[in-house]
Amino acid sequence: MNHISQTKYSTIEQMTGQLLNKRTVQTGQADTNNSFQRILENQYAIQNNALKFSKHANERLQSRNIDLSEEQLNKLSAGTRKAQEKGISESLVMVDNIAFIVNVKNSTVITALDEGEDKIFTNIDGAVIM
Known part of the structure; x- marks a missing residue:
């Protein structure tokens, strides 16, 4: 039974990797970089009271x-x-x-x-x- 679940179903990590790879191919860049840049800019502005x-x-x-x-x-x-x-x-x-x-x-x-x-x-x- 354990062997069947491993061959038929993907793990959450595998699905996440596939989704991120698909987004990277579609947009030409990883969404995580864009999100990280936005978060970084927001935190910088908050720290500087901007x-x-x-x-x-x-x-x-x-x-x-x-x-x-x-x-x-x-x-x-x-x-x-x-x-x-x-x-x-x-x-x-x-x-x-x-x-x-x-x-x-x-x-x-x-x-x-x-x-x-x-x-x-x-x-x-x-x-x-x-």
Whole structure:
């Protein structure tokens, strides 16, 4: 019975290896390198208190014609640090009538809203008004 299971079924390690090899052939590079690079960049930014903007947030800033000054960026970074100190995970940070939803753990701005829109915020566990 043990001999049958070894010949008919692959181990988890074998299947994982096959899947990774298949992805490498299809994309031309291993997904693990891309993921590792992303994780490394995120950790570097967190350690240096650098605030990142998600692709979605960048699109919203551009489509809503929101240009942030250096002072506003500093306030947003300070608000994110205050939220982190209080143990907030997902925060609303208000800076000069602009609302930002920030993933505090990753120091990443998720989206931005200005005065002209309805403001309903869900899935946040804290707010910082600067």
